[in-house]
Amino acid sequence: MPTPLGKGASFHEMWADLLPIGRSAATGGYRRYAWTGADADCRAWFQAQAESRGLAYELDRNGNQWAWLGDPAGDNAVVTGSHLDSVPDGGAFDGPLGVVSSFAALDELRARRAAPTRPIAIVNFGDEEGARFGLACVGSRLTAGQLTAAQAHALRDADGVTLAQAMEDAGHDPSAIGPDPERLARIGAFVELHVEQGRALAALDSGSAAGINHPIGVASAIWPHGRWRFDFHGEANHAGTTRIEDRRDPMLTYAAAVLAAREKAARSGALATFGKVSVEPNGVNAIASLVRGWLDSRAADEQTLATVVAEIERAAVERGAREGVDVRVTRESFTPVVEFEHGLRDKLAALLGTDSAPVPVLPTGAGHDAGILSASVPTAMLFVRNPTGVSHSPAETAVEDDCLAGVTALADVLEGLACP
Template sequence: MTGVAGLLGEIAGIGRDSARGGYSRQGYSRTETELREWFVAHAERRGLDVRRDRNGITWARWNPASVDGKAIVTGSHLDSVPGGGGYDGPLGVASALVAIDLLAARGVRLNRPIDVAVFPEEEGSRFGLACLGSRLAAGAVDPSRALALRDDAGDTFADVLRRDGLDPAHIGADHELLESIEAFVELHVEQGRGLIDIGQPVAIGASILAHGRWRITIDGQGNHAGTTLMSDRHDPMVAASRMIVEIRDAACAVYDARATVGRLVPVPSGTNVIASRVSFWLDVRHPDTAVTASLVSRIRDLVARVGAEEGCVATTTEESLSPTVHFDAGLRSTLRATLPYAVELGTGAGHDAGILAEHIPTAMLFVRNPTGISHSPEELVEDADAEIGAAQLADVLAALASPGPRAPHPPT
C-alpha cells in the first residue's frame, strides 16, 4: 500500500516553479488538470466511483457495502498559490486516499458511503476569489458575478469553464449535493506553529478567522520620469507605498489583527514611466467578524485620504468576505472522542470547510508543520507525521461512517 509520502512523491514534479521556487498550480490550468487526472487514476484503481459535478468539483465514492444514505466526505484541493508549498491542499487529497486504503485493510463495515472531494480554485490565485468551487456549490457567490471574473490573461471564468468541458449555464448553488452530505472533514497542513510548539502531530480545527480580500485602485497621472518635476506629479505608486505602510500600522494597533498586501500591479509598468494607475490587493483577518469590518472601514478612510493628498483618486472594492467560522460542535465532539490525544487549534487560513460550514457539519484536522511556514516553498510535513495524519483521518471516518465502538490509534 502506497503511503501519503509516496503519493505526494508521484506529483512532486507537476507544477514546479523555477522562477519563484515551490509550486504554481493555477486553477483550471493544464497543471491542475494533470493533478486531477492523477487523482482520478488513483481513485479508479481503488474501485471508487468518480464523477465531476457541474461546479467542477471532482468526487470519488467508496461504498463497498452499497449502503444508502448521506455520505461522509473528506478531501481538499490541488491548486496552489504562486510559488507555494507542496502540502497545502494535496496533503488532504493524498491522505484521504490512504485513509480509504487503511479502512479497507481493517475490513471496516460501512453504514454510510465515503466520498473524497477535490475542490477547484481553492486558493483564488487565478480569478481572485478563494474557494470558488465550494462557494458556487454553497450559493455563496452569484454565478453571474463568478462568470464575469477575469484572470491576468483577460479570460473570463466563463471562457475557462467552456475550455475545461463545463457548461457556464449550469454552475451555482447545489442544494441536492449539500443535502446528500452528512459531514465533511478536511485534513490540511497546519499553517502556523501551534503543533510544533506543543510536540503533537495532529490537531482538531476549532475555528477560522474572519477574513476577506479587497482590491485598491489608485488613479493618478502617467507621465515621463525624466521631464516631470517632482512637485508636478500625481504618482499612484507613491500613494500606494504610503497606504501600505499606514495599513500595516492600522493593523498593528488592533490586537490579533492581520493585514497583508502581497500583490501590486502598476500600469503601464515601465522603468522610466510614472504610473497612471496602481492596483494592489489587501487581505485582512481577525477572530472577530465585527473587528475585521471595523478595521477595513478605517483602511478605506486612510486609502481615500492618502490618495487625495497625493493628487490621486483611490477606490476600495470588496472581492470576498468570510465571517468567523466555528466548526460544528457535535462533530468536534466526535473527533475529540475518537482522537483523545489531539488538541484543538484555530487557524487564520481560509478553507473549503469554512465555506461549507454554513450548510453542513464540517470539521478539520491539521497535521504538524515543523517550519511553521506556509504559502511558501519552505512549507513542510514530515513523512511520519503525514502517515499519522492519514491514520487518524481513517479513525475519524470510521467513527462517522461505520457502527460500533473502536479504539483510537494513538500518535507515535
C-alpha cells in the same frame, strides 16, 4: 493488504506521483492554477487514484471531483478531501496533503477490514486558492450557493479570459454551474485534513515541559477574512522631468497604504497584507497613472476586521487627498467567522485524544472549503503540524512521521463516523 475493490498506492507512492505536477524548475514552487494544463494533470491523477481503488468516480456540475465508496446517491455520507490547486509558487502540502491523506486513510480502513455503514467520499474542490480568477473557493462556493452562476461567469483572469471560457477550453460545460443542494443534502459530515498554516502546534511542543508531542490538531474556528481591491488613480508623467511638487504619484499613496495596513493590524491583533499589485503604465522612467493593490485582511472577529479595513482605507484616502490621488476601494470577497459544528468538533477531539493527552483544539486565520460548506453541512478540520509555520511558499513543509500520523488520525475519524 489486497481488498475486493483493489488496493491503491501507498501514501509515499501517491505523494511521489503528484509531486512533479505543476512545479516550477526556477522557484521550486507550484503553479497549479484552475483550468490549466497543470490542473488537468492533477485531475487525471485524482481520477486514476479513484479508479485504481474501484471507487465510483464523479465530476459534478461545478468541476469538483468525487470518489465514492458506497452509494453516491446514499444519505448521511461522510466526506473528506481538500484541493489540488495552488497559489503562485505555493508549497507542496497546502491542499494536496488533504487529498493524498484521504486516499491513504481509505486504504487504512480497508486494511483494518472496517465495514462502513455510511457512504464515504473523497473530494477535490476546484479553484480553492483563487490564484487565477481572484476569488477563493470557487468550487465550494458554487456548490453551496454562495457564488451565483452569473457572478462566476463574470470572473476573469489577468489575460481577460473568463472562468466560463477557461472551463470550456478544459472540456467542462460552464452552462451547468451553480448551486448543488441535492448533493449537499446527502452529506452528513465533511472533514478536511490540512497542513497547519502557522506554527501553533509546534509552539505547543516547544512550550511543553513534559515533552508532549502534538502532530495533529482539531480546528475550532476560522477567522473572518476578505479581499479588497484598492485603486490609486494619479497622473502619468515623465520620471526624469516632472518636478516633485508637480507630481500626482499613486505609488506613494499605495506605499502609505501598505504601511498603514501593517500598523493598523499590529495595533488590533489582526492581519492585513498587500500581497498583489499591478501598475500602469509600468515603465521604469514613468510616473504611474494607476496602481492597483489587493488587500487581504483577517481578524479574530468581524468587528475588528471591519475596523482595521476601514482605518486602512481612511489612511489611504487622506494621504491621496494630499497627493492629488483618487482612492477607490472595492470589496471583492468576504467570509464571515466560521465556528465549526461543536458536536462534530468534539467528536473528533474525543476520537483522537484522551483525558491525559487531549488533542489541541485551535483556530486558524486561513480560509478553507470546509469553512464555505459549514453553512450547509456539519464540517470539521484536522491540522498536521508545520514545524516552521511557513505556508504559501516553496519552503512549506511537514515531516513524514507527522503526515503519516495525519493519515492514521483521519482513518480513525472516518472509522468513528462511518463505521459505528
